[in-house]
């Protein structure tokens with residue numbers, strides 16, 4: 001749960017007085033709050049945890065991490081359907097999110 | 102050496118391992134604090150690749166696992182109320198309370214929703230002014246700033262039908278409690294990288310000095326873990342005990358000052374109970390007086406729910422590194438991810454679940470009763486033969 005996933009900023013906007021961005025995580029696009037990294041710009045990478053950018057990251061390490069997460073199915077874990085995963089956990093032999101792949 | 106192929110850069114992994122082997126001369130016990138690290142270590146068999154002298158003890162760093170039963174029961178009680186929309190991260194759905202879990206509450210008609218971000222819960226509150234929206238705010242220093250910002254936003258925008266059920270915990274007091282335990286075997290810590298991305302490293306030198314333990318800030322990708330172990334072993338062999346940062350790409354020394362300032366505004370340090378361990382002084386946060394109106398415990402009057410943990414579950418010992426998961430008698434028999442007795446069997450970052458997923462087929466028969474004493478071979482030592490199981494083979 002403490003997983004923070006690197007993502008790339010696609011666009012930045014001000015919404016209700018809050019700095020928000022759309023961020024691409026290897027194909028999955030999410031809304032992310034930039035209040036803790038207000039000077040993050042379009043094209044830059046940051047590590048994002050539960051919808052908040054927490055630290056800037058250089059492009060190369062961001063790519064490496066995303067590739068690793070992708071290979072390990074961790075992006076699916078982070079962004080997949082949690083109800084399905086929990087249901088699987090209930091009726092399969094292991095944790096749904098692991099066995100499912 | 103088979104599993105080294107799974108590393109992103111097998112050559113670098115081999116070099117790091119060679120360096121550790123060349124440095125180590127006697128047994129050392131290192132604790133990794135972060136559940137993400139535990140998951141990574143077990144999944145990649147890092148503990149088995151390391152020389153036998155280096156033992157990794159899996160610490161209490163999974164937020165799902167340490168959330169006390171009592172708080173889960175409060176969550177279930179609140180989530181059952183008809184006026185409530187109860188929002189949580191997906192990891193909490195299957196965490197057992199005394200009787201049921203959030204998944205069951207939803208099946209029984211409770212309005213339980215999974216959100217990606219606490220801000221999603223705040224949006225639900227805006228869209229449903231006639232309902233009470235409660236967000237389950239658990240987690241370490243990484244997760245606390247997002248939740249703090251959400252409460253701050255609720256107040257700033259005058260959204261009154263939103264509240265937070267808070268069970269936030271902090272790493273440094275846990276390190277202190279572990280070092281003060283009379284049974285403590287830990288000689289060094291791999292500190293949790295993403296916690297330090299927020300908090301920086303300033304809290305650690307005093308701990309390193311006081312307990313004379315190296316503390317190495319470490320990421321959780323396999324190569325990061327190896328590098329953290331390498332630097333830790335080097336310090337131990339030299340008799341040093343300093344704070345070192347092996348994860349500078351995500352951890353500046355000052356952390357994230359804006360996030361820390363928000364934590365100071367919205368929360369205040371408080372004693373917290375850790376599941377399986379008990380109360381650790383000053384080990385967590387609660388909402389500060391100015392934000393008390395947003396405290397779900399207060400709003401829903403569930404402060405008097407108290408619950409005892411099942412005696413059978415030994416997760417407290419697991420979380421303190423006194424017992425390996427498979428040495429618990431319930432492991433894999435009465436306790437599985439489908440029927441978890443303790444939270445360490447629920448989350449994939451929990452040590453028991455990680456062992457169950459990646460190790461249960463290769464573990465030696467469970468030792469009759471008591472755990473093996475310090476130094477005796479364990480699954481992480483020399484006796485286990487690692488056989489890939491089906492989860493592993495689907496990964497590669």
Ligand code: SF4
Pocket residue numbers: 413414415416417419426429430431432433436437441442443444445446453
């Ligand atoms: S195997 Fe189950 S019962 Fe034993 S310590 Fe782990 S969670 Fe508790």
